[in-house]
Amino acid sequence: MEDDMRQMTSEELAALCTNLEKACTKQLRAEEAGLFAQLAAYYDQHRLSGDNEDYKTLLDAVDKDLASGYETANKAASEFVDRGAKRALVWGEKVSKLLKSLLMRYEKQQNSLLEGTSVWVCAICGFIYVGDTPPTICPICKVPSFKIQSIAKEAL
DSSP: OGGGOOOOOHHHHHHHHHHHHHHHHHTTOHHHHHHHHHHHHHHHHTOOOSTTSSHHHHHHHHHHIIIIIHHHHHHHHHHTTOHHHHHHHHHHHHHHHHHHHHHHHHHHHGGGGTTTSEEEEETTTOOEEEESSOOSBOTTTOOBGGGEEEEOGGGO
């Protein structure tokens, strides 16, 4: 088990804290949500910057997750009979496959992919949509469009 342990990156810790913040918000635990938001902001400020923040690095990470990460996580969820985790993993794998497709489109089209249109992200499952208006429901987790948020292009 000790061999499976590794130190998480600031990016991973920021994402984890953001997810915990959302979970606490849904459970109406405002104090805990606020603390996780502070932690997420802290780790987000300490991200490594530079050449590692390009789409090829992201594509490699998505490929790695699709090749082995989801399989490993699904085995663990099955072992613990965790239906919620299994559902989230199904959503995550679908979103990762769509993200891979989007990244490959970006590789070919570069910034022209985003010109004259908007980028939307589902706050529940992470589904990314490029277009003028978001879908009426998320095609992955089926939440209504008010959960699909517009992302400022400056953040991309």
